[in-house]
Amino acid sequence: MKAFVFPGQGAQFVGMGKDLYEGNAEAKEMFEKANEVLGFRITDLMFNGTEDDLKQTKVTQPAVFLHSVILAKTLGADFNPDMVAGHSLGEFSALTAAGVLPFEQGLKLVETRALAMQKACEATPSTMAAIIGLPDEKVEEICATVGGVCVPANYNCPGQVVISGSFEAITEACEKFKAAGAKRALPLKVGGAFHSPLMEPARAELAEAIHKANFSKPICPIYQNVDALPHTDPEEIKENLIKQLTAPVRWSHIVKNMIADGMTEAVELGPGKVLQGLIGRTSRDVKVSGLQ
Numbered sequence: 001m002k003a004f005v006f007p008g009q010g011a012q013f014v015g016m017g018k019d020l021y022e023g024n025a026e027a028k029e030m031f032e033k034a035n036e037v038l039g040f041r042i043t044d045l046m047f048n049g050t051e052d053d054l055k056q057t058k059v060t061q062p063a064v065f066l067h068s069v070i071l072a073k074t075l076g077a078d079f080n081p082d083m084v085a086g087h088s089l090g091e092f093s094a095l096t097a098a099g100v101l102p103f104e105q106g107l108k109l110v111e112t113r114a115l116a117m118q119k120a121c122e123a124t125p126s127t128m129a130a131i132i133g134l135p136d137e138k139v140e141e142i143c144a145t146v147g148g149v150c151v152p153a154n155y156n157c158p159g160q161v162v163i164s165g166s167f168e169a170i171t172e173a174c175e176k177f178k179a180a181g182a183k184r185a186l187p188l189k190v191g192g193a194f195h196s197p198l199m200e201p202a203r204a205e206l207a208e209a210i211h212k213a214n215f216s217k218p219i220c221p222i223y224q225n226v227d228a229l230p231h232t233d234p235e236e237i238k239e240n241l242i243k244q245l246t247a248p249v250r251w252s253h254i255v256k257n258m259i260a261d262g263m264t265e266a267v268e269l270g271p272g273k274v275l276q277g278l279i280g281r282t283s284r285d286v287k288v289s290g291l292q
Helices: 018-023 025-038 042-048 051-055 057-074 090-097 103-123 136-145 167-179 197-212 234-246 251-260 274-282
Strands: 002-006 083-086 126-132 150-157 160-166 184-187 265-269 287-291
Touching (some): 002 090, 002 274, 018 025, 042 057, 051 057, 057 090, 090 234, 126 167, 136 167, 150 167, 150 251, 160 167, 197 234, 274 287
Parallel strands (some): 002 083
Antiparallel strands (some): 126 160, 126 184
16 A cells, blocks of 8 residues: 655755656646745745755745645546545645645645744744654653653654754753763754744634535545544544644654554655655565655
């Protein structure tokens, strides 16, 4: 069985989507529609901007979404998933590619999400750190001993968890992780504490937009970040998507569940190869590939 998977924030690079725009008339039309919907030429920033341009959450999220979704749309009949999943922001790409959301509506929700997250980051300066080489349970245990906000945010693959919280709490936690034998406890250059309680203002703002949107049944099950389980019911999908902003991304659990349900092949659509690497580190039995 084949899964199509969609990357999240952090996978972006200057030049992303340019070949697609120049080589495919349908893709060009969709990119131009996106420029119109967003009210600025995001294609200029994607194709010829600077890394700093692309690092702005309000640019990064729509850019990664566009690259992934337009790729899926231009595959036509070759986009034939038995299951889909996306990492954080990538869940919106997966839902749009799988027919849950129309293209423009998906893009508008991603824009709302990006602006709300950027606002929450500016209101409460915060950060994230990657913890390498400890079991999930140990990471959870140490997070619970730290004062202030400090929570697991991304369960990426066995032995790799990203934590999220206030600057002070993350600094304290990193020292504790090193003392506990972590191979690395590395603060990340991110705008804020994604997938933590500090994103509550953004979650409330996004919830309003999601409740107004029309969700259809997907063409196949989508394994969602919040519970790592397959869903096809539009109302369930909505609720899980709202919870996602303040809950951890259970990516390693998603991969294990997809394998248990028969996944033998995974194709990553969009910038970078992050998910191919994470799936490869979870299981050597899955054939992984990607399209950019």
